[in-house]
Amino acid sequence: MRDSLDVTDVTTALSTALDAVGGDIAYRLCGTGAALHQGVPLPVGDIDILLSGRDDVDRFASALTAFPCLYKASWLADTSQYFTRFSVGGVDFELSTLERHAVSDAMECVGSGPWQHYVLVSCGAHEVPVVRLELRLASELLRDRPDRYGPILDHLSTYGFDADLLRRALAAHDIPARHRRLVRERLP
Template sequence: METSRLAEATAALETTLATLEDAGVDPLYRLGGTGAALLQGVDLPVGDIDLLMSRREEVDAVAAALSSFPCLYAPAWLPESQQYFARFEVKGVDVEISTVERETSSDCMECIGRGPWEHFVLVPCGRFRVPAIRLELRLATELLRDRPDRYEPLLAHMARHGYDPDLLDRATIAHALPPASRLLPR
């Protein structure tokens, strides 16, 4: 794994969490996207840190707490993606804070419905333990987007370290994809 990417992502996330703590802001959140995979040991390119919030008010509270950092996108509703979104630059890394407000009956989507709130692991990030969305949900997203530069490292990591085949299959089926456990040893 490229140590500099991990170090940069960890430093930005730890600084963000320390800033929130200092401001007394304690949102219900999940770390998603490539940042979540990187902190779980997957070697892949990371462009930003994605923090999924449960409510718009939490996005606003986090944005207020991060106001000393460059604001790249002020909190706003994005109707095309059905999310309330903000972006800040923290230690040279984009930190994106958002809700995703689409409904689904599936519990296996990475950013919508109850999936990210039910399927996560706690990963260390400096002195913090961060709730990161499980790799099975991330893999399904990358397979849907057909991004081999992202899904191949996820597949390799999961083949070496294990995975939940039922969760992975439910996640890929929720995206109308074939069951992905066929791509990995059981």
């Protein structure tokens, strides 16, 4: 894995993997790669692909057998996910499910949120479904990573956001009051 990927690294690896997979598996690009692909300048260490079920992870992984497998598909009980990792052109490419129940539709990788709230971003010959920044912001606030949530706040402040979706995302994660205040100050 490289220290930090730029948009060209992400685009090249993602396009290469999607060329191998074809177009018949539903997925979402999430994590910092999703934010970078939407124009947010963030450090990105890998590409995170969310799939809806274990069979989809296995099918996607099967299409990547020409690339080195760094972590064989397996169940990770501590994170409630079925997970595998490949190296695609030297970029860590992670495939997973997140198998926890969620009542909210405003979580980045759990429940219906990533499947309902996404944008399509061009990536080579592909239109990639990318999880919306409002959901990513809530994940970064929850993790208390100012180097990640700061640039997302800047981007949303400049380009706009769905205030209702952001409110629901903050509530779904039970974001601490100090971070809620920060969001209100930065995104009036």
